[in-house]
Amino acid sequence: MTTNADERRVLDAVPTGLFIGGRWRPAENGATAKVEDPATGEVLTEVADASPADGMDALAAAHAAQPTIAAMAPRERSEILRRAYDLLHERIDDLALLMTLEMGKPFAEAKGEVVYASEFLRWFSEEAVRIDGGYQVAPNGQTRFLTIRQPVGVCVFVTPWNFPLAMGTRKIAPAVAAGCASVIKPAPQTPLTMLAFAQVLADAGLPDGALNVINATDAGAVMEPILRDGRARKMSFTGSTPVGKLLLSQASDKVMRSSLELGGNASFIVLDDADVDAAVEGAMIAKMRNMGEACTAANRFYVQRGVAEEFTAKLAERMGALKVGRGTEEGVNVGPLIDAKGLDKVTDLVADAVAAGASVAIGGRAQDGPGYFYPPTVLTDVPVNSRLNHEEIFGPVAPITVVDSADDALAAANATEFGLVNYVYTRDLNRALHIAENLESGMIGLNTGLVSNPAAPFGGVKESGLGREGGTVGIDEFLETKYVAIGYSG
Template sequence: MPDLPTITPETVADLVDRLPRSSWIGGRWIHGRDGSDRPGANSDTDRPGAASGTAVSLAAEDLAVEDPATGETLVTIAAASDGAAAGLAALDAAAEAQASWAATTPRERSDILRRAFELLHARADDLALTMTLEMGKPLAEGYGEVSYGAEFLRWFSEEAVRTPGRLRPAPAAADQLMFVDSRPVGPCLLITPWNFPLSMGTRKIGPALAAGCTVVLKPAGMTPLSSLLLVEILEEAGVPHGVVNCVVTPQSKEMSAAVMADPRLRKVSFTGSTPVGKGLLRQAAEHVLRTSMELGGNAPFLVLPSADLDVAAEAARLAKWRNNGEACTAANRFYVHSSVAEEFTRRLAQVADSLVEGPGIEPESTLGPVISAKALSEMQELVDDAVERGARIVTGGEALDRPGHFYPATVLADVPADARVCREEIFGPIAPVVVMDDVDEMIAAANSTEFGLMSYVMAEDHREIARAVRGIASGMVAVNVGVASDPAAPFGGVKESGVGREGSHEGLAEYLETTYVRMAL
């Protein structure tokens, strides 16, 4: 990671002035790149929609993007006020481009994705600062996400030329062959969350493009800027017009409903909450769409009797407070064996106290604000509920009195199992510690949730590790590490944490259909 640059008000103003501020459909900024061409809600002004230049009427409205470190508007986007119309215009463009994009060679698609990987690194300063400003993460973590997000483009540039297929003799017919081919699913709707605004886009777009699919990207309304920069970079890398489209609209439900009701769409990939994912799955059933759902989490963090507490404390720092605690993989419930509970809790509090809360643009900041005033209020409600039920605040526990949405790194001890902080996904910098006397009891508690995305196990004894890993119902398990996500590994959960996998070989397969051909010689 490069040395962090000095961020001044002039640096921010220069970046904001250069950011795209409009949806990207069919190879065009539909309201001008700077959003200045904004027909009103009752306008019938035609706007280009499809790759061929088909005209559609897309009215615009102002969408304010807030800086959570100040609570003030960072920039105003020309958002599509009619989400359904904008979504269908983007699908027009994607559907029109689908056949030609699928006909490109895997090597062509690979080369484009590789160029995009290189351009992301070349634009790292802009991308990292944009994420810090619109989402709040420390600038160092913004650079980390650029590297992580770019790796999906590099990985799938390599996977593009390894599309699976096979040819073999028919077992019971000497004069026949069996040919199994892989083909792109078709146009895809990709819906990304606000907490990792760049890498969640590349994690979906990379395999879709590698497989030969066109896409309609719907970024979160709170953090659209990183996605708009991403599509600008993809166009510079050589992605043909209509292959990647990005719609910014406050009407998310209306947009997704309209696009998913259109039979031209063949897949939807969503990262977000379980309730929203369930609704999308119900809509997907109408046309039997392929689905990838990366949904909510409630990750248990088990500290077993043999744990190295130095290792466990460092893993906890990353698992709990990376990205301001706003990650679906974040450690949510700390189940600590009684034999090490007092010492681990002490070390966990030391880690929390060592974090520096502040705007992400300040180089000394290691914990930024939560995303919104609503999120800040929810943090306090969770802590207050736990305390009312008997929990004890070890450190933190009260919102900071300063501009922006800052909540301190908080450690709670003596937390009862029925506290909301143990039952709900926290999505913030609160660490509740529950002490238990038995390893099997800890494993049972880890499984006592409808979620099953990520789990953490801290232990040195290989028998304890095996016992926990085999017993926990989770799509991913991190042993003695605080971060497990990797573009080369399959990311996804079990139970109500989702269906499908992103990353690795499985990530490409999510965008491919299998065709079987029987051939007489």
Template sequence: MNERESALLASVQNKLFIGGEWVDASGGGTFDVRDPATGEVIHSIADATPEDGIRALDAAVAAQDAWAATAPRTRSDILRRAWELVQQHKDDLALIMTLEMGKPYAEALGEVTYGGEFLRWFSEEAVRITGRYGLNPEGTGRIIVAQRPVGPSFFITPWNFPLAMATRKIAPALAAGCTVVVKPAQLTPLTTVFFTQLLVEAGLPAGVVNIVTSSSSNKVAAPIIADPRLRKLSFTGSTEVGRKLIAQAADGVLRVSMELGGNAPFVVFEDADLDKAVDGAIAAKFRNIGEACTAANRFIVHESVADEFAARVTERVTAMKIGRGTEDGVTIGPLIDDDAVSKASELVADAARRGATITTGGHRLDGAGTFFEPTVLTGVRPGSSILREEIFGPVLAIATFDTEDEAVRLANDTEYGLVSYVFTQDLARGHRMIDRLETGMMGLNVGVLSNAAAPFGGVKQSGVGREGGFEGIHEYLSTKYTLLPVS
């Protein structure tokens, strides 16, 4: 690490944040955070125990009534100041993300912009929570419908977007009047901790946000989820873990928001603008090194344009620069850990054994770090694991189709339903795809669609609930109906 990196990391707290104070873990333990580009330990941070998790929930419960009673404008102003501080510290946040997660610095800056927008959006939504008032149809009473905060909430955030996944949950909860406990991912806790330091600077009252970093998510999470005082659980991560959390939440009948796995189809029709389709493919596949639930997973390309599409994307992918995300011009950083590299290797090897052609890449890089070459596969055969499993790596796998019905069948042939991408210049066909593809989101002639003003979420086993947009704040509100007699 250079002097700038060392000084910045030294400014990141290494403790838990509970009840407005930075405190050691009750057991005194810590765990290491490593740079995936080098394997080097870059920070050690408090390792929370289950008892620490309950202490954090205690603090959230104690602060709930006062925070719910806080004027919406006050909550809005705090979120707005937090957004301003994120902009002021965008270089710091981006560098921390690059060091602990590996994404190229330019992409990390993009995440700061994206993640910050949830603070700005929900600062504006905090003052727009509404109900309704009116006469009932019988004329015998007046109906009052009000929205109230759900209550203390628990968030488990993933490692791949450590700022945006925190702000996407924290901002609407605070805007709605809920207090929160956050358990950031073991692999990337530093961005969330630094962001919390900015929340404190923005004037957040003690106990409203509590942070428990831990090397064992389940041990800390289980007692919190089982506590009857908790009213909301939100998780972003794998479908496998999400199912287990939903089962745990069932005992307390908790409100849940689950943003789970994806297996996004990227459909290119014969009339597509190939310039736009190739640009969209590169963005949809290689953003965040392919480690995104919205990453295109299955490229379903009409057989008449498949060869040209494959040649163009192969040329673009071959030119990508691999390296540590802090280096100039790097577009592909390391994968998060050895397991991610092994999975990418296995999926590519399986596809090749079944007849796919590797046109570029396909291997782990020797030396330090967890680097995997950006890869293009053509002629991927039915039954290949890469068509069923979420890749979470820089591998672009192309299969072909003949008819529109076949494209729809291939796109929907998955248990997941988060996002789809369609490239066609036929407006009527585009509208048919909106209706026929079984996903919660769709990009029509675009390769990146996430936006704080839009509802993010999926169908089928990609989750429940929505984050962002007008819909996002309602995940943290409960509806209360009162009837008044007509006097």
């Protein structure tokens, strides 16, 4: 449990300016933006609010730093990332408290995110020294092929509010490992965590200008000129599908390499031969991680009729036992949603489902009082055509639809334009393989409710995105392959 003094100390220690070219500075027009505590609705602090001119300054700083970071020895880049990893662990309590204050997640869960975020630094510190190339004899024996992998160049990152540290390290770490300078725009709801992380990287020895952080409430006005300028060669975005499509269209103007991790509509399938207790445990992780505010969150529950009653009763019992409150309080499991807009969306989705015939097993009504709290909710008999089964909920709501067969579950799971992740619980290996191979998503959680891992490739298909982050392929997004033909006379 924290005190007001702890909170004030942590907030006062965070830089609140723009981080451009290795120094902190105000916005060129002096503009600031408020950062709110979603648990109380109170203003925590104000940060510099970048203008388009500030954005272009950040791009210029990254472009100037690009030759420096590209020329650094791989081991030197690796050691910067490793030092940053160590610093995150040294500062874990302050970073976690900062995240809880601006985003709302419980303090213990925020500490878990710091650990998760740090693993991208450690993983890519190891990948930095493993960037390879090749040498090959041409089929006719008269030429030699040399392949070189080089940094793609300046990168532009836009990150969401739900994982304000991990979504940054997942992009920044491979960029640094590959030798790319970058500009990052964090979400306006949660800029403080990224500002604190920028200081971590500076303290770890990252060259000036190799990372530039710009907070901007008018993201479109600031980001579009950067993407259309031509000096940046890579764009990576995590967020909603509509915004991702817009950024992709802007990046196409200069044929920028693009990575997109967009919306999800994950199904959670429980077949009649599943271990129900294990499925409930997995559902709690897949649904309630980050209060359900995750692109990987289980969005639609398709439960086979033979185990539907047992699964529903046990899930409702577990959900009902969770403690809702401010994330700094002792024993809290569920914090607030991010803002009034997020709360209104969840409220409307539940109301739509109930009006269409769904029943409320537990929860189902927003809490009164300050903050944006919504209780853990389980709905049953959810109509297939309800909005809950077609829109990303981003809240602690589990809508359950009963199905008669595994094929029915598979068909329902694939009936969406999204394809990020799906979860399946079954003890039959053949059924598991059949469903996993036929689900239209980039990731599958088979008898587990957690798929995210820095050592694994993260990403989706269809309108859930392009490219992969993490794993051995994660650094490929930041490297270009150059081919050198060498004449050979024998």
